[in-house]
Amino acid sequence: MYIPTEFQEVRPETIQALIQNYPLACLVAQTATGLSAIHLPLLMKSDTVLLGHLAVASDWHLAVPEGQEILCVFQGENAYISANDYPSKLRDHRKVPTWNYQVVHIHGTVSYLTDQKSKLAAVGMLTKKQERVANGEAAWKMSDAPKDYLLEQLAYLAVLEINIHKIEAQSKLSQNREAQDFDAVIEKLYGRGKHVLADNMSDLKSI
Numbered sequence: 001m002y003i004p005t006e007f008q009e010v011r012p013e014t015i016q017a018l019i020q021n022y023p024l025a026c027l028v029a030q031t032a033t034g035l036s037a038i039h040l041p042l043l044m045k046s047d048t049v050l051l052g053h054l055a056v057a058s059d060w061h062l063a064v065p066e067g068q069e070i071l072c073v074f075q076g077e078n079a080y081i082s083a084n085d086y087p088s089k090l091r092d093h094r095k096v097p098t099w100n101y102q103v104v105h106i107h108g109t110v111s112y113l114t115d116q117k118s119k120l121a122a123v124g125m126l127t128k129k130q131e132r133v134a135n136g137e138a139a140w141k142m143s144d145a146p147k148d149y150l151l152e153q154l155a156y157l158a159v160l161e162i163n164i165h166k167i168e169a170q171s172k173l174s175q176n177r178e179a180q181d182f183d184a185v186i187e188k189l190y191g192r193g194k195h196v197l198a199d200n201m202s203d204l205k206s207i
Contacts, residue, residue, distance in 0.1 A: 009169035031063040050162040076102035113159035
């Protein structure tokens with residue numbers, strides 16, 4: 001990924017937050033028939049391992065063997081930035097539109113686990129985390145489902161683990177703009193309802 005120096009994201013807490021808040025990743029691998037991609041929610045099992053699950057019958061699972069190098073792309077909030085958003089445009093009109101965004105690219109090798117214990121643990125971790133966000137104290141639990149039904153559903157899944165080799169992250173948030181333009185973009189984003197992106201830009205002012 002091409003990352004200009006001013007947009008390079010190196011804050012561990014920001015990278016972790018983006019993966020946590022936007023867990024649906026695009027996984028890309030080279031296969032015998034060309035590039036293949038799949039979209040899966042993933043979570044950080046540890047600092048060096050991403051965890052997810054997928055259908056054992058999926059084309060991706062059948063085409064991507066254990067040990068294959070893959071790329072996982074996590075994308076956060078993004079927004080179009082008009083040249084009209086820059087007050088300095090009135091000075092010289094030498095401004096063009098752009099796009100602000102935050103992304104994380106994780107490179108690693110894939111492995112699969114198909115034993116029942118691993119599948120129960122992985123699905124439990126994933127659902128517990130998301131249910132806490134979605135439903136709080138009323139969170140759905142795996143024990144809510146009949147055991148035979150749950151095991152039947154798990155039979156169709158494989159646990160996916162990605163052993164991380166490299167992490168690249170980019171926060172393209174108008175850091176290359178002068179102060180009045182930067183502040184104006186934040187104000188415009190708030191006005192358009194892009195509060196998360198505006199908040200993340202505002203956080204840069206305290207660094």
